[in-house]
Amino acid sequence: MAAVMLGRNVVLSGVSCGVISSPRGCPDWESSSVRVSLERPGVAALPGSSGRRIAAQPSGRWALRAALKELSVDNDVVALPTRNALQVHKVEKRKSGDDQTGKLSEFESLLEEKSEELSQEVALRSQNGIAIYLIGMMASGKSIVGREVAKALNYKFFDSDNVIESYEGGKPCREIFVLLGETKFRNLETKALQMLSEEKCLVVATGGGAVCKVDNWKYLNGVTVWLDVPVEDLVRRLNKTGTETRPLLSGKCAKSELSRLMRERRPHYAKAHCRLSLKALAENLELTDVGALTPTAIAVQVLEEVKQALQQEKYIPPPSGH
Ligand SMILES: Nc1ncnc2c1ncn2[C@@H]1O[C@H](COP(=O)(O)OP(=O)(O)O)[C@@H](O)[C@H]1O
Ligand SMILES: O=C(O)C1=C[C@@H](OP(=O)(O)O)[C@@H](O)[C@H](O)C1
Incomplete structure (x- = not known):
């Protein structure tokens, strides 16, 4: 002793x-x-x-x-x-009283640890690395969280909207949508996803409507994660950024249109290997609300969900050379 x-x-x-x-x-x-x-x-x-x-x-x-x-x-x-974000958070919370800042800074170091755990899990199953596809409604955080996940894993990051823009000489998606119409926009989206499906070691933020086209699923060649964000939080975010870049909301009441789209799309999103409910995550972490979840905290949970999907063989990476 x-x-x-x-x-x-x-x-x-x-x-x-x-x-x-x-x-x-x-x-x-x-x-x-x-x-x-x-x-x-x-x-x-x-x-x-x-x-x-x-x-x-x-x-x-x-x-x-x-x-x-x-x-x-x-x-x-x-x-x-392993430990998950929740276990760690509980320990930290006990140590630091109810200090939200303390809690959230812990996620910075957890991100590193979780990415190491996931990398080890991936290495056991694939020599080529994997791809992670974030799906969910517009403004659900696919891009901001996806970037963090990619950086932590040292993977490439793609936003399928940006790939579409590159096909059209860099025109913003909103303009492409308006000029070419939704059908042509969706065809370009399929082309982008097909191109990305060839790659490994990447994180893709898909467009909010991408998964509604059944054919697109064959190009989601990796672990799919649904960022499930309550409509009221989407509205809150969009109120901050403005809805000008969101052609589907143009001239409409954001809240009712997002609610309608969510109802229509939910069955498609639910096909993902993992569902990350931000409401449940915020509750588990005893945060005041979804708005208190930083992109880093969400990225930590994405890494955990993907690791579990691999461990539970919800997604089995193809053998090397495929
Ligand atoms: N967890 C978060 N905390 C704070 N702001 C967020 C969070 N997630 C998303 N946002 C903000 O909401 C907006 C939409 O996020 P974005 O990542 O572009 O969503 P998506 O790619 O799903 O459309 C951005 O302005 C982003 O900064
Ligand atoms: O929900 C949708 O149908 C769309 C979402 C947008 O992408 P984000 O989800 O990245 O905002 C973009 O693809 C386009 O405006 C259509």
């Missing part, structure tokens, strides 16, 4: 958190400290990859058990294979 040094030790409403510095003379521990949180009776979670590495080793488990005894907690030590 002398080998283990306890740093902080907080006990809050039956939950204990301690920071244990790496002990001297225990060669298979790395030098960084590890946070131990007792999330439920009998289980000590070891957040982070260093924690998991330590718990995977008998000497690490022994030392942690001893440390927990010193915290007067009779717990076993197990290695949890």
Whole structure:
């Protein structure tokens, strides 16, 4: 037990958190400290990859058990294979009171960790990497979140609207929509998705209506994630940015048109491998509302959902060379 040094030790409403510095003379521990949180009776979670590495080793488990005894907690030590945003958030929340800023900054480091976990999962299943397709209503955050996901994974990012624009000499989508009409716009969208379907190691933000054309699904050649955002939050975002770039809303009441489109499109979006409900995520994280979810927090959850889709074999990457 002398080998283990306890740093902080907080006990809050039956939950204990301690920071244990790496002990001297225990060669298979790395030098960084590890946070131990007792999330439920009998289980000590070891957040982070260093924690998991330590718990995977008998000497690490022994030392942690001893440390927990010193915290007067009779717990076993197990290695949890992963943690999700919610687990981490709960620990952080206990530590920082109800500080939303503290909670959200945690997602910055989680993004790195989650992308590492997903990369490992992908590497087990495919030598070529995968593609991730974000689907959902206009203003659901496909572009802003997609960029973060791509950056974290070191993948390329494409917005299918931008690809369409490149086909038409850089004209904005809204103009293409108006000048050529919706049918031609949709044909260009299919062409863009077909081109992107050849690529791996990329994240694609699809146009809000792309998945309504059944034929387009064969080009969504990867894990599909539906960013499910309540209509009132879409309206809130569009009120900020203006609706000029959204031809489908032109001359209409945004709220009623978005509600109508959502009803019509929901069955198409529901075909995605993963549904990420922002309402549920905000509730789980005990945030005030969907508007408090940063793109980074959402990107963390996208990475987690994609990892689970691979683990549960909802999506099986094609064999190498395909
Ligand atoms: N989680 C978020 N927090 C703050 N602003 C957001 C969030 N998600 C999207 N937005 C804003 O809403 C608008 C639409 O987002 P965008 O990523 O372009 O959506 P989409 O690609 O689905 O149409 C942008 O102005 C963006 O900055
Ligand atoms: O919902 C739609 O049908 C559309 C959404 C837009 O893309 P975003 O979802 O990126 O805004 C764009 O493709 C076009 O205006 C049509």
